[in-house]
Amino acid sequence: MPLESEPNPPASSIPNRLPFRAWLRNGGWKSIAFGAVGAVAGGAYAQLIGCRTGGCAILSNVGTATMAGGLIGLIFGWPGPAKKT
Numbered sequence: 001m002p003l004e005s006e007p008n009p010p011a012s013s014i015p016n017r018l019p020f021r022a023w024l025r026n027g028g029w030k031s032i033a034f035g036a037v038g039a040v041a042g043g044a045y046a047q048l049i050g051c052r053t054g055g056c057a058i059l060s061n062v063g064t065a066t067m068a069g070g071l072i073g074l075i076f077g078w079p080g081p082a083k084k085t
Contacts (some may be wrong), residue, residue: 029075030078036073038071038076039066042069043066043069045059046062050065
């Protein structure tokens, strides 16, 4: 006995998600830019200054410093609540 396929749900039941382009227009590009700048800054700091003894958990490795810097930049660049007009 073949299985019956379920009909497509009506458009009203599909959750309304913000498309990526609209997210970028609404300030999402700041998150990407701040994350990239933070990652570069974290990697540069670890490479140029860093922790030479290896005692620092984050700065002893360039990869972890890059990820930490990117995460911090992403947090700073995250869009805040919508402004009320």
